[in-house]
Structure formats: structure tokens, C-alpha cells
Amino acid sequence: DRATTILAAIDPKTRPQDLARPGHVFPLRARNGGVLVRAGQTEASVDLARIAGLSPAGVICEIMSEDGTMSRVPQLIEFCRAHGLKMVTVADLIRFRMQHERYVRRVAEAMLPTRFGEFRMIAYASEVDRDQHVALVRGELESGEAPLVRVHSHCLTGDVLGSTACDCQEIIARSLEAICNAGRGVFLYLHHTGRGFGIEAGETEPGALPKIHFHARGQLDREPARQRMVQHESGIGAQILIDLGLKDIRVLTNHPKKVVALEGYGIRIADQVPLRIAAPRATHQVL
Missing domain, CATH: 3.90.870.10 (DHBP synthase)
Known part of the structure; x- marks a missing residue:
């Protein structure tokens, strides 16, 4: 049957x-x-x-x-x-x-001044999810020890709106600062993962809108399925890193499991460097 x-x-x-x-x-x-x-x-x-x-x-x-x-x-x-x-x-x-295959391609490039220093901003388009992702490159990547790399998932509420439910905005600042202090590295901003908030599933009362759950205060970031997604969906990020000529990297992260999947795509994790966050939010697990 x-x-x-x-x-x-x-x-x-x-x-x-x-x-x-x-x-x-x-x-x-x-x-x-x-x-x-x-x-x-x-x-x-x-x-x-x-x-x-x-x-x-x-x-x-x-x-x-x-x-x-x-x-x-x-x-x-x-x-x-x-x-x-x-x-x-x-x-x-x-x-x-x-x-034999590539699913991301460079589409644009410009110099981006920040309060920490100047970065080369490279935009990538994905043929898989139709989204655009950005790599901020500092210094010459081909020489010296493995460069610092931060793989950051898009978080609207934290990155843009400065939500106190997460440390995403501060993580971006500390990552860019660390890369500039090191003289070379990559800040990879992936748009497709869409962290920040989610709409509550299920039925609601008549006339009522579904509730919004922020990932840090709800269960969305803690669900096994979500953790597996963060770990497994590293293919696009890995392809961008390979396009930049990187095979050995030092990852800026406070969550080692997040970067394990990169090694399956031919990226060697030479070291994991913790992010120094001044005042971590008690409600959020820093990635």
C-alpha cells in the first residue's frame, strides 16, 4: 500500500x-x-x-x-x-x-562609511529565495590569519527599531567594531531568515487581530525547529563567503551551534570569538 x-x-x-x-x-x-x-x-x-x-x-x-x-x-x-x-x-x-553550482551572485558594490570605519559593501542576489544579502568587507581578506566573520540574521525589531527584547542592534555595533579593530574581516547580513517577531498561529476571537510574539520573549527562538533552521540554513551565507575567497574564518558568536553547519559547506572554523556585549538583556540569548 x-x-x-x-x-x-x-x-x-x-x-x-x-x-x-x-x-x-x-x-x-x-x-x-x-x-x-x-x-x-x-x-x-x-x-x-x-x-x-x-x-x-x-x-x-x-x-x-x-x-x-x-x-x-x-x-x-x-x-x-x-x-x-x-x-x-x-x-x-x-x-x-x-x-558545480552557484546560487548567489554579486549585483552591486559601494564604499560604506560607518562610525567604526569604512567598509566595502557588496550586495548579493539569491536565485533561491529571491532576497538580497549584504557583505561588509574590511581590509584584505587574502593575507594573514583567518579573518573575523560575523554571520548576522535579519532582525527588524532589533536591528532597525532598537527593540529592548534583543541585543541585535548592539551585536551589529560590537561586530563592526571588532572587525575594524582587527583590520580585516566580513560582516555578513542575511535578510532571508527574518528574525525579530512572528504572528501567533491559530484562531483568534471575532474581530481581534492575531498577537505578535517577539522571538526573544516568546518561544520562537527556542523551538527545536527554529534552532535547526538557524543551524541548517547556512548555504547562502557559505556561498557568499566562498565567493569572497574565504575558506578559513574566525567566527564572532556566542552561540557555537549556530556556525556548525558552515563546515558542511567547505568553510573551516579556525576559531570562535565571543562577542563582548556591555549589558546583555536578560530576556535574550545572544547569537
């Missing part, structure tokens, strides 16, 4: 009314851009099929270890050896696609 359902689900001729709901197969939708945008199993399955010249669809099945836990890479390697199977990791697919 499941095989029949899967074949029907991936058939372009199938209409929603052809499938019973709820069913016994859980559909997942891959992000446009695949593993270069989100380093997940869903995107990897679709990418692998597409690269092989097949229909861009796949079936995901978790392999369980004898103790009942989900098998990780070391256990999966042994499983493949025992059963004569080939194995490809998400990181393998990322490296392959990074060698």
Missing part, C-alpha cells in the same frame, strides 16, 4: 483529490535550492535523485540500531559494509553541488 501511495504521490498527474487524508505516508517538501539552502535529509534525497537524472523525489527511512536509537554516521557506515550498500552523506552532496 505504501509503495502504491508513494508512486501516486510523485506522479505529476496525481491531483490532491486522488489521495486519501490522513494517510500512512508522511509527505515532506524540499526547499528550493536543495542542500545548498537547507542541509537536511529531505533536500538531500531530492538532490540525489535529480543529480542521477531521475524524478526529483525520494523515500526517507531511518535505520535503527540494536539498542533502539537512530543510527548515526558511524553505525550507518558499518551497516552499509555489512549489507554491501553505497553510502552518501549530506556533506558529500553539498561538496559536489558547491563544486
